[in-house]
Structures are given as structure tokens and as C-alpha cells.
Amino acid sequence: MLKVNGLCCVREERVLFDDLSFTLSPGEILQVAGPNGAGKTSLLRLISGLSRPESGEIFWQEEAISQQAEQYHQQCLYLGHHAGVKAELSAVENLRFYLGLAGESMEQEQLYALLTRVGLAGLEEEAVAHLSAGQQRRVGLARLWLVARKLWILDEPFTAIDKQGVAYLEQVILSHAQKGGMVLLTTHQELNIPTSDYRILEIKPAFEEAL
Numbered sequence: 137m138l139k140v141n142g143l144c145c146v147r148e149e150r151v152l153f154d155d156l157s158f159t160l161s162p163g164e165i166l167q168v169a170g171p172n173g174a175g176k177t178s179l180l181r182l183i184s185g186l187s188r189p190e191s192g193e194i195f196w197q198e199e200a201i202s203q204q205a206e207q208y209h210q211q212c213l214y215l216g217h218h219a220g221v222k223a224e225l226s227a228v229e230n231l232r233f234y235l236g237l238a239g240e241s242m243e244q245e246q247l248y249a250l251l252t253r254v255g256l257a258g259l260e261e262e263a264v265a266h267l268s269a270g271q272q273r274r275v276g277l278a279r280l281w282l283v284a285r286k287l288w289i290l291d292e293p294f295t296a297i298d299k300q301g302v303a304y305l306e307q308v309i310l311s312h313a314q315k316g317g318m319v320l321l322t323t324h325q326e327l328n329i330p331t332s333d334y335r336i337l338e339i340k341p342a343f344e345e346a347l
């Protein structure tokens with residue numbers, strides 16, 4: 137279980153949110169909502185351990201993530217709001233790069249099958265710089281299948297993805313939760329999955345407060 141306790145986030149001497157608490161249990165999907173600049177990306181970066189809160193603590197399986205960074209990172213996958221790909225590498229080389237970071241490997245055949253799954257058949261050896269924004273995003277999204285991770289932290293995963301791709305990705309997210317995974321995501325689009333299958337956490341701007 138992920139437990140967020142009394143989190144305070146400050147950016148440029150501005151309190152984005154304060155005393156934010158919630159939990160995310162196996163099988164749950166939580167959509168972080170709020171207007172532009174509310175702090176959704178900042179929250180996801182805190183939870184992924186990429187930045188530290190002003191105060192408050194994040195617990196994974198009852199232990200602070202700051203106390204177990206390595207184990208925690210082996211159980212979560214963070215996809216940032218950019219495609220997160222290396223433009224000079226091909227699609228398949230990008231996948232190998234991600235696998236290398238996780239200390240894992242996969243047969244070429246499996247990598248090609250995975251790229252087919254995300255709609256990139258025939259583009260496996262193309263430099264990512266030559267792919268469209270949506271195709272680049274799909275290379276990044278292939279990471280969802282590359283390494284098994286319990287907690288998915290997805291910042292605007294539908295950006296640049298076409299209608300059919302969005303519908304498929306929604307099913308993938310739902311299926312991850314149904315298998316006991318957890319998903320924390322931001323999206324400005326309405327999720328087209330049953331409302332009983334996910335919760336919404338609205339980030340309310342804290343009072344303007346100079347430090």
C-alpha cells in the first residue's frame with residue numbers, strides 16, 4: 137500500500153498544497169485532478185521519489201520511501217509528462233536502454249512483439265526523432281510491459297495519443313488494477329472507465345503564503 141501523510145509542497149516560495157494525505161491500495165486507480173499549475177506533476181514527482189517534500193512523508197508498505205529508495209524503485213514505474221525517449225536511438229534501442237536501467241534483458245523477437253502491441257510495427261529500427269509525437273509517446277508507454285511494476289505513476293499518459301490508443305491504454309490501466317496493481321495518474325481528459333473503478337483526488341490550491 138502507498139500512504140501519503142501530511143504532504144506539503146513548495147515551489148518558488150509558493151505553497152502548492154499542504155497537509156495532503158491519501159492512501160492507494162492494491163487494485164486501486166487514483167486520478168489526481170486540478171487546474172493547470174495546481175501541483176499535479178509536482179505531487180507525482182514527490183511520490184516517485186524524484187523530489188522531496190517540504191514536510192510530510194510517503195510510505196510504501198509501511199516504510200518511508202526515503203528509507204528504502206532502491207526497493208521502492210523496483211516496485212514503481214514513473215512515466216513523466218514528456219515522452220521520455222532518447223531521440224537519437226531507434227524505438228527498439230530505447231526499449232533496450234530502459235531494460236538496461238532495470239538490469240534486465242529481452243529477446244529481439246519479444247521487443248518487436250511489444251512494439252507491435254503499442255502500434256509501432258514496421259517502425260522498430262526508425263530513429264525516434266523521425267517519429268510523430270504520438271508514436272514517440274507510444275515508445276515511452278511500452279515501458280508498461282517492459283518491466284513488471286506494482287505501482288504505476290503516470291503523468292498525462294494520454295498526451296498525443298489517438299482515440300483508439302487512449303481506449304486501449306484505459307483498458308491496460310484497468311487491467312493492471314484488476315490484477316492487484318495500483319495506478320496514480322494525471323489527465324486532463326475524462327477517463328472512460330466506470331466511475332466505480334477509480335477515485336479522483338482534487339488538488340486544491342493552498343493559500344498564497346510567502347515563506
Ligand SMILES: Nc1ncnc2c1ncn2[C@@H]1O[C@H](COP(=O)(O)OP(=O)(O)OP(=O)(O)O)[C@@H](O)[C@H]1O
Binds near residue numbers: 173178
Ligand atoms: N522545478 C520547479 N521549479 C520551480 N517551480 C516549479 C518547478 N516545478 C513546478 N514548478 C511550479 O509549480 C507549479 C505547479 O507545477 P506543476 O507542473 O506541478 O502543475 P500541474 O498541476 O501539473 O500543471 P499542468 O496541469 O499545467 O500540467 C507551477 O506554478 C510551476 O511553475
